[in-house]
Amino acid sequence: MKLLQSLLPATFFAFTLTTEGAATGPQPAVCAATPKPNIVHILTDDLGWQDVAAYYKAVHGKEAVYETPNMDRIVAKGMRLMQAYSPAPTCAPSRAAYMAGQFTPHTGVLHVMGSLPPRQMRPDQKYFDGFYPMRLDLGTPTIARVLKDAGYLTGHIKKWHLGGKSDGYPDPIAYGFDFSWEAGTKDYNDPDVWDKERKNKSDYWNGIWLPLNPRHKGFATADPNDPFRTDPADDDRPLDGVSDLAVRWLGKAKDSGKPFFLNLCPSLVHGPISTRDRKRLEHYCKKMGVPFPKDSGKITDKEWGQVNPYYAAMIDGLDWGVGKVLTYLETTDDPRNPGHKLIDNTYLIVSADNGGAEGNFGPRERVADNSPLRAGKSSVYEGGIRVPLLVMGPGVTAGSVSETPVSLIDLFPTFMAMAYSEPRKDLELDGCNVLPVFRGESTKARFADGSVRDTLCFTLPVGGCSASAIRKGGWKLLLNHAPEDNGRPPIELFHLYNDDGTQADLSEKENLAESNPTKRDELLADLKAWFDRFDAQLPYKSAKVAPGKPLSGANKVPAITGMSEDGSTVSVAFETGKDKAKIVDASLIYTTNGSDQLWEKAPYEEWHRVRAKIGDGVASVTAPPGMTHGIFYLRDENGFCVSSKEVPHSHGPGGVMSWSITTKPDGAYGWRPGLISLIETGSAALENASKKGQDTGALTKALNAAKSTAEQPVSEKDYASATRNLRTQIRALDVPEAKLSVLNLFKTPKW
DSSP: OHHHHHHSOHHHHHTTOOGGGOOOSOOOOOOTTSOOOEEEEEEESSOOTTOSHHHHHHHHSSOOSSOOHHHHHHHHHSEEEEEEEOSSSSHHHHHHHHHHTSOHHHHOOOSSSOOSOOOOSSTTOSEEOOOOOSSOOTTSOOHHHHHHHTTOEEEEEEOOOOSOSBTTBSOGGGGTOSBOBOTTTOOBSOTTTOOTTOTTHHHHHHGGGSOOSSTTSOOOOSOTTOTTOEEGGGTTEEOOHHHHHHHHHHHHHTTSSSOEEEEEEOOTTOSSOOOSOHHHHHHHHHHHTOOOOSSSSOSOOOOSSSOOHHHHHHHHHHHHHHHHHHHHHHHSBOTTSTTSBGGGGEEEEEEESSOOOOBOSSSOOBOOOOTTSOOOTTOSSHHHHEEEEEEEOTTOOTTEEEOOOEEGGGHHHHHHHHTTOOOOGGGOOOSOBOHHHHTTSOSSOBOTTSOBOOEEEEEEOSSTTOEEEEEETTEEEEEESOHHHHOOOSEEEEEOBOTTSOBSOTTOOOOOTTTOHHHHHHHHHHHHHHHHHTTOOOOEEOSOOSSSOOOTTGGGOOOEEEEEEETTEEEEEEOOSTTSOOEEEEEEEEESOOSTTSOSSSSOOOEEEEEOEEOSSEEEEEOOTTOOEEEEEEEETTSBEEESSOOOOOOTTTOOOOOOGGGSOTTSOOSHHHHHHHHHHHHHHHHHHHHTTOOOHHHHHHHHHHHHHHTSOOOHHHHHHHHHHHHHHHHTSSSGGGGOGGGOSOOOSOO
């Protein structure tokens, strides 16, 4: 049982808890007279803090260049939150944190396109990324699962970005949504609202976001054969399949007899920065005094302000899509609440996954302007993590404004409160129920026990901008994880707000780290405690830097002295002694598909992490069931990396894998330990299945074949076949072992 617990995600066992594990504290009031409210969350992509006109006017005291009448309408009818934050300054970690209600080190998803063995990107790099997965663990409770348990019909549309590399799997359906697109085909799973036979499905699925190349040609027309055809009855707007699909799903969901939760995630306004809406582009070119583009190059040389007509047209198109959903809710009768429209009993929330992207990845031109906030996307300065958050719904006062600091991780417990669900400790939520803030009943975010939250933390510990931040009250500290590589100060301290709530240094211009050491040390200690709480994966230091002077402590890094296998246990030995730094952390980074025998498209490897036990000069761990290869990564007390296998340099962070470690598997514990571990898991599954009276014939046969294979010298073909067959038979039974995350990473015939 201990082995099973170590391999299952911690939250797997939480699913079996009763309400005895529920949190104490304020409970949501159930209103019997009104049915449970619907929830629609529109999570936009890269929308800046003041890209919404109402925000811009509130900050600058004048009208914005961008026109967002529909989002402004939500602001007028609801609340505008001025201190809302994304959990991270890039999309994948932010979306995973929102969906799990947990800080990014808690979910483990730290950036986009992870699941690779850590390695230097360049030989001269002094710091390199620690390990982080690209997917949210399938065992993690999600908003969709919890709301479904509360009686909701759940739907997700468009961008996901927190599953694996396997052709979109795990897809939103695997994480608990009733309606969404399926891995592989990317078709949505309801023929009433999605026609699988429709032509140009990918164009339709992407909607008006699908970029132009070149971007100054090929605008949508009224031609009926144009998948983006403009609609003269709707101000010549190009078709937006995303908002259109949302309205069609809402049309069916409202008649289900259940409350609904729609997680609508358009790709706007993420780059490439372009538009298919010529009319809107012409409008903003004229408004900004910019000539209509004659080529695909830079459209503006201006460095500040709302100066990019392409970006303006994209925001305008996003707002139009939001308006489609808002108008539908406002004009459609509610079958569950006769005499009322859907909007009367629906919470509509609009937010963004991170701060606005300041620059275009193509031509170097200004995109979002987050000033007075500093920087933008990919930075833990305010411009990278502060986002718009608009909410309207039952109990939300029209035209209200909140200065309460909130985070997207708060939406999970808040949606639970909207659904009249009690707080639950087993969910391990890090956020607060901020429904009282939305309703104007409180100016403080409170945890389930009633205590006030005064601190939020953020991290992007990867790449050239590798840093973390903590905001406590009106103070904020930034910890730079790679100062020798990026040349920025190791620690920065800013006073954002005065004690009375008025703005102090919102632009983060004055670094007070040296002049206020007491506050600096207080926040630094709190941030490091946050790292420890979640076992945060911070960058490694490299002892091998060519050319250049190595970092201090590089001469004390222990060397690997040996590797061994004992059944399912793998171990690595390392140097010890007074002239060697102490090893303080050890992990096995492993893959279960390191062979074209297990994958249709090779080379393809997705790597994962399991903690190892550190002994006297040795680190060891049980190989995960079905592991094909593994590499030990050790961290010494000075932060340097010690690995059991040399991994070649690559590009990143999180770039497309340009090499396959298993093409040279020596030193990577190939095949046998993982098969033996799978045999042990299969034996436990056999025992549990037998107790339940299940048919175990196929599993017994696969077990015997695997045991015979494990006694033979390693043969990639034979071991892959034995691993695949045994894994398949375990998963075919109704036993706890079949639910192991490591046995459910992919859905492919070979694997």
